[in-house]
Amino acid sequence: MSFHLIRRQQFLSEKYYKLATEVHNQIIDDDDGLEASLASSKTEPKEKIFFAHGIANDKFNLLMLDYTAGESEVILREKNGGIIANYERYANLLWKYYYDDNRPVFDLAIIDDYATLMQIIGLCFLLHRYDLLPRIAALQDGVNKENAGMDTLFEEFMCYGMGPEERYQSDYLCCTKPYRALFHALTELSDEARLKELNTYLKHWYKDLAGCAWHDSHKAEGGYFGYWSFEAGAAVVLLGIEDDSSLHKYLYYPKDLVAWYRANKTKYLTDTKALRDPATNAxxxxxxxxxxxxxxxxxAQLNSRRYVQQGVIFPAIEGSDYGTTFWQWSPDQSAPTL
Known part of the structure; x- marks a missing residue:
């Protein structure tokens, strides 16, 4: 099928997509790229933080670019876990350098960070990757949960994903424009009121995020990955709104992802139920x-998936730049085939 028929936004040409993908992969993975610099013993610890942050952001941007280009949801779902793993690597380097395991990975006072965090959360919901939400929460909460309850919209989404018993009360919204309307949508009682708030949110979404580095990037020579309000799509499916047709007029509303979520809800229901188990959700x-x-x-280690019996002490990974080793419940609970 022609690229122009499968792309999800008209600003993206096939030539630009191929070039941007190639350039950004080279920046990350070449012999002199960010990954090599991060692995080098000659790289200063503070520089490693910078490189790890750049890799995490670039990998997320490339995932968003793939979505804009028309990549299938199944492939995006598989890649999504790697995005969170890259932010976890950055987090551990950050915490180790500053001797502070409670330093949040996304600064909610910075609009770029806030918008990215909401997009990542929204994408996790829409791709049925509920298993990633506790890991995102850990990036913000910190080891001792000192930052829990800092933002009411973040907590509202986490309540939907992890259960209210696992989250915290908050009355403060760090970024009111445009996010106040999205919070209201999540807390309204009728579909009519919810859709009204979502329309308000999407109407102002692009304009109110003019301070983000990616804003109007389609007019420049580079930096465009797509404009997507994944969090608005997540709100629709979490609220159980069946008729979202009034939102389809917004270019950045991910209507096909919403449709895919609904079509695959039963298939991935087990993942959502597993997340509710308090023994495995952090x-x-x-x-x-x-x-x-x-x-x-x-x-903290590639290819680390292993079977662990209840009561066994989790080991630390020696020589890792991650700092404290944290073990996560694997979304794949199947034994490897011989």
Missing amino acids: GIAAGQFCPKSGWWFTP
């Missing part, structure tokens, strides 16, 4: 007992 530090037998992994 990272567990090395040195702590395993709360449940199953397959676990740690972002």
Whole structure:
């Protein structure tokens, strides 16, 4: 099928997509790229933080570019876990350098960080990656949960994903424009009122985010990955709104992702139920007992997925730049085939 028929926004040409993908992959993965600099023993610790942050942001942008180009939701779903793993690597370097395991990964006072966090959360919901939400929460909460309850919209989304018993009350919205209307949509009682707030939100979304680095990037020579309010789509599916046709007029409303979510809701229902298990919905530090037998992994080491029996002490990964080793319940609980 022609690229022009499958792309999801008209600003993206096939030539630009191929070039942008190639250039950004080179920046990350070449011999002199960010990954190589991050792995080098000659790189200063503060520089490693900078490189890890750049890789995490670039990988998310490339995922969004793939979506804009028409990539299938199944492939995007598979890639999404890697995005969170990259932010976890950045977080551990950040925490290690500043001796502060409670430093939030996304600064909610900075509009670029706030918008990116909401997009990442929205994408996790729409791709049925509920298993990633506790890991996102850990990036913001910190090890001792010192930052929990900092933002009411963040908490509202996390309540939907993790259960209200796992989250915190908050009356403060860090970025009111345009996000106040989205928060109201999540707390309204009727579909009519919810859609009214969502229309208000999407009507002002692009204009109110003019301070973001990606704004109007389609007019420049580079930096365009697509304009998407994944969080608005997430609100629609979480609220159970069946008729979202009034939102289809907004270019950045991900209507096909919303449709895919609905079509695959039953298929991925097990993932959502597993998330509700308090034994497996958060990272567990090395040195702590395993709360449940199953397959676990740690972002501190590649190919770390292993079966751990309940009661066994989780090991630390020696020589890792991640700092404290945290073990996560694997979304894949199947034994490897021989």
